[in-house]
Amino acid sequence: MELPPLHLDRNADRPLAVQLADALRAVTAGGTLRAGDRLPSTRELAATLGVSRTVTAAAYDQLLAEGWAVGRRGAGTFVVGAPAGPPAHPRPATPPPPAGRRRSGVVSLRPGTPCLEALDRAAWRRAWRAAADPAPDVGPDPVGLPAFRAAVVEHLLRHRGLAADPAQVLATGGSTAAVAELARTLPAGARVAVEEPGYQRAVAALQAAGLTVLPVPVDAAGLVVEALPPGLAAVYCTPAHQYPLGARLSAARRLALVERARTDGFLVIEDDYDGELRYDVAPLPLLAALGPDVVAHLGTTSKLLTPTLGAGWLVAPPAVRAAVLGLRDRTGMRPVRAGQRVFVAFAAHGDLARHLRRLRRELAERRAAVAAAVHAAGHLLEGDAAGAHVLVPLPDAAAERTVIDAAAARGVDLDGLARHHAGRPGRSGLVLGYAKPPRAELERGLAVARDVLALGAR
Incomplete structure (x- = not known):
């Protein structure tokens, strides 16, 4: 099929392969390319655009990894498809880019903590000093500082590919705090689907608001959309890096989820808790980019920097933002x-971008060390090359408990899959986190994990 003109800016900071993947994704989402259309070969497209074949091959690899395209041996590369546009609220125009405490001595390999060893402490101190320069606030602010919302917009555009306007952004106290606020805007007793296994703090926040939580299974392609029950008010999910299994929601299921939300009239709560942290391909596009009319996007600084900041963001449809602001007005809740x-x-001066590059390198190296230890013990691991945890499947709950207890006896705190279920656990395994310990402690912890896995049931 002949492609429409694809513009690549050779003077831009973004690599040509990333620009090309974005352009192909855009013409797919816009309907110019449809499901089943065959893409040109990497050689043909390179000749057309006047770039090297390395650029086109990298762009195709990105689309294949995301599931937007599929390769067929001997036939070529084909488009998977894209959803229809929003029925009422058009997507905003893309703005130009602006110029748990544990015992002392115990090594924790639990997930959910940031990697402070990657943080440049000099830059961190500069940021705190600069933050103290403005005069103290004299009144409450339910929306969020204009400078913060502008910084979030730049961050989302550069690192998550989401075009937003500062007026669309609300500051929050982090992802879990935002889930709690969104939950209180839904009718009492409303039905909300959650991933099973999934993030139990979000489940607790939903239940605390008096909502009915319905667990929905997750597999290697993420949330099983066809298993969603009828009559939902919302669906909570972690599509970029499912917590705790580590899968990403496939492109086909992303499209299906957005279309189902539009058809059934429910809200999708997209928790992008560590979506910036990928090591194999560029971060995956957000559900909010596909369905800005039905998706509430949540982000947080907790995994990128530290929970110390207590800061996050919400990008959502106008009615949802208005409901959250109304709740804040009634209750006096304010983001700090x-x-x-x-x-x-x-x-402000590029420290965040430099930190993200350093953090990705550090976590990628740590993940490789985890994989080596797990494989040396004769086990497999699951989960994308992303984030700060992996899953090590185990045959049953008894094996999970045995391995955890054996590691605890040797001073290493491991996390089991059992506690990540809202109902009766359907799978067993270890959820190995690798961000928290300093390198020397991580090596000691992995040595113990390797030993107890090798001796435990397989």
Whole structure:
């Protein structure tokens, strides 16, 4: 099929392969390319665009990894498809890019903590000093500092490919705090689907608001969309890096989820808790980019920097933002501005971008060390090359408990899959986190994990 003109800016900071993948994804989402259309070969497209074949091959690899395209041996590369456009609210135009405490001595390999060893402490101190320069606030702010919302917009555009406007952004206290706020805007007793296994703090926040939580299974392609029950008010999910299994929601299921949300009239709560942290391909596009009319996107600084900031963001349809602001007005809830100011200062002179590059390198090396230890013990691991945890499947709950207890006896705190279920556990295994310990402690912890896995049931 003949492609429409694809513009690549050779003077831009973004690599040509990333620009090309974005352009192909855009013409797919816009309907110019349809499901089943065959893409040109990498050689043909390279000749047409006047770039090297390395560029086109990398762009195709990205689309294949995301599931937007599929390769067929001997036939070529074909488009998977894209959803229809929003029925009422058009997507905003893309703006131009602006110039748990544990015992002392115990090594924790639990997930959910940031990698402080990658943080440049000099940059961190500069950000706190700069955050203290403005005069103290004299009144409450339910929306969030304008500078913080602008910094979030730049961050989302550069690192998550989401075009937003500062007016669309609300500051939050982090992802879980935002889930709690969204939950309180839904009718009492409303039905909300959650991933099973999944993030139990989000489940608790939904239940605390008086909502009915319905677990929905997750497999290697993420949330099983066809298993969603009828009559839902919302679906909570972690599509970029499912917590705790580590899978990503396939492109086909992303499209199906957005279309189902539009058809059934429910809200998709997209928790992008560590979506910036991928090591194999570029971060995957957000559900909010596919369905800005039905998706509430949540982000947080907790995994990128530290929970110390207590800062996050919400990008959602106008009615959802209005409902959250109404709740804040009635209850007096306000996002804390100190963390917002530090985030702004940290991002102002490129320290945030440098930190993200350093963090990705550090976590990629740590993940490789985890994989080596697990494989040396004769086990497999699951989960994308992303984030800060992996899953080590185990045959049953008894094996899971045996391995955890054996590691605890040797001073290493491991996490089991059992506690990540809202109902009766359907799978067993270890959820190995590798961000928290300093390198020397990580090596000691992995040596113990390797030993107990090798001796435990397989």
